[in-house]
Amino acid sequence: MTVGTRRLAALFAPAAASASAASVPAGRDAAAAQPPTLLLVPGYTGSKEDFAPLLDALADNGVAALAIDLPGQYESPGPDDPRDYTPAALGDVVAELVAALPEPVVLLGHSYGGLVARAAVLAGARVAGLVLLDSGPGALPAGPRVQALQLGIPVLQQQGVAGAYALRTALTERLRGQLAPPPELAEFLQRRFLASTAAGLLGMGQSLLTEPDRVDELAAVLADRQTLIAVISGEADDAWGVAQQSEMANRLGTSLVLIPGAGHSPNTEQPDRLLRAVLPLVRSVSS
Secondary structure, X not given: OEEOOXXXXXXXXXXXXXHHHHOOOXXXXXXXXXXXXXXXXXXXXXXXXXXXXXXXXXXXXXXXXXXXXXXXXXOOOOOXXXXXXXXXXXXXXXXXXXXXXXXXXXXXXXXXXXXXXXXXXXXXXXXXXXXXXXXXOOOOOOOHHHHHHHHHHHHHHHXXXXXXXXXXXXXXXXXXXXXXXXXXXXXXXXXXXXXOOHHXXXXXXXXXXXXXXXXXHHHHHHHHHOOEEEEEEEOOOOOOOXXXXXXXXXHOOOOEEEEOOOOOOHHHHOHHHXXXXXXXXXXXXXX
């Protein structure tokens, strides 16, 4: 799909037809009869495929789901300036996409994608609901992920994407604490990383170290527009962490929803449990 001059690769799951959607009572608002559209935004080094485990089940539950690559990710080309990959810059792209989708739209951002989704709402994206998944109030807190970025950014600048991938692989093997992925998945992860633009990896990586806390701005906009909000995290998230996300949820007027058995990516680690957490919000926007 094309947004402005940018081509964004996407995975799409159309909503399954249902009897209740086939006939609309007289006088009912047309938007209320439209199945909700769930726009799924991936995180740093991610892509639309991160949401593939959710798509069939979302369609079966009457949700039209659209998972995208952000510009510069995997199969979506992007500009050459790292400044075009800040949450604010990418938020403008996502806001433009939201405006082209049938309403009502629920926007879900995972990790860095949560910062982008927040920026899209602050840029004026008219969404009925916002889901922040394993995301945070601003820059990553001190820890292994920050250390990896501090090591990786200079390598990316000096050796390019291939050098950054070699470093990432070495760090992952040192920190994993779990079994390596199956060969087919490992091959895909390598191919996806190497297809990413250097500018995108650099701009997003730097933003993860510098993004300001904009939670109070977001809370005010959500309240003004009466936009539904959910904050969801894997119970063992090692990025922003459960405590920081819980505090963010409170500032947004909601409570953190934890996904048992998941770390930083419930969408791939526990998709069925994540689906059960997301569906109530998505259904409520069209009720």
